[in-house]
Amino acid sequence: MSSVEPARAGVIHDLGYQRYTGPRLGRRYATLSLYTHSLRTAFGLGRSGKAKVFPWLVVGLVFAVAIVAVVVRSQTNVVFISYLQYPDTVGVPVLLFLAVVAPELVCRDLRAHVLPLYFSRPIARPDYALAKLVAMVSAVWLLLAGPQLLILLGGIFAQTGGWRGGWHEFTDFLGGVAYSGITAVVYASVAVLVASLASRRALAAAAIVGTFLVTAPVVGVLSIVGGSLRELAPVLNPVTLVGGVKRYLFHTKVGLDLGIYGPMYVAVALALVIVCTTLLLARYRKAGA
């Protein structure tokens, strides 16, 4: 401001402004805040009604499936959907959830160019990416495990084996919850990575669904064409990949035929999660700078 003449320059009065000298909550607190905020965003909590429509539509759908499972079991005494089957049964609503929530979590910040505002705080770039990823994993896990709790309550009171039967039911439930966790980690890491690469929310949603849908027929075709490809091809699709992990880890009788490749499914799932997370961190090393 060289145009201001020295004679006219005013005096800066001391208005008594003070620096903040209290405790600063630091990086961990900031990351945790970002995580809880993102988890609430996933379900539209603390946001307008419009933002709640899609997440809660999906929540309604998955709980509807759980209620059907409980009712059928109580009426016929046959286990209609087991805990381990449940995450696969609601695959389509979960895919819709991924397409709704993952872009919501990462694309808005990228699109609005607000990342520098985050990084001017104690939070570091990897913290941001991991907080978003973990929030997404938690949201998907809650979506899968919540209805299983309902099935558990229905199952405990519908079964006739007394306390022993109830305990058996509970251990089955723990298996289902663990499998939901595996599913959530694999799905969420793929979805968040894809969403972070497309800055437009609409495009990100379509791209996530595209990745999941397009690989399914690929698995189908490769399974048909050749010998050991039948047991190898399912690793290409996230849905059949976690299905194979389930088959190997929980020794389920139905589903994919893995042959001798069971351990490979676990290894590929682990590698997929590690690669997706690494790429996500790499994406945020420069994003918004």
Place this chain on the structure above:
Amino acid sequence: MNLTIAWITARALLGRKRVLLLLPFPVLVVGLTLIAHALRPDAADQWGPVIVDGLGLGVLLPVTALIVGTAVLGAEIEDGTILHILAKPLPRREIVLAKLVVSAGIIGTVAAVPMFVAGTVAQSARFGLALAVACFVAALAYAALFLALSLLTRRPVLIGLAYVLLWEGLLGNLLASTRELSIHQYAVTLASRIAQTQLLHNHVGLPVAIVMSAVFLVGGTVLAVNRLSSFAVTGETS
């Protein structure tokens, strides 16, 4: 139909590197068909339905339609650049028609070319042509539907995804009669009626498929023109 609007829209969708976004799906369909044909030419009746129906008509067509169909108008609404077009002394129906033609043309081309290859390799050139025709008809219906959606709501892609995933995908398998309102099934019927085939199983009648495709096209277009005529510009709220 206004050529300038059509040109701008086509350039916005295909310009620079954006055309590369549309390439992976067709390349995958063609590549997978060729691999399957090279390894097991005798088992075309097994992998044929998976590629033609499961991948092509079931995923490639609707997902491309979703990306392109909502972007022709939705992207401009989101960015606010729609104002520049609305401020021109043009009848709104010309804008909608130009967008619709470009959108359907791109969807149709992106879907029909790989499907023609897949159909020809899996069965015959006649079947390939039938699939291409079905793709173009379905592209018109999808384009009109998603164009109308992008004017009716602020989140057209999510509603479109819900339609494709839940209605055509999930409910189409569970509740048989929902197929009567599914563009995917119209395409299947058209293709299987034009060329006799074992690879597709149609669930709706040919008259239903033709009439309902036309209803989707005309209804969507009229609705879109109607909504654009009284379009209110609002900021992002949620």
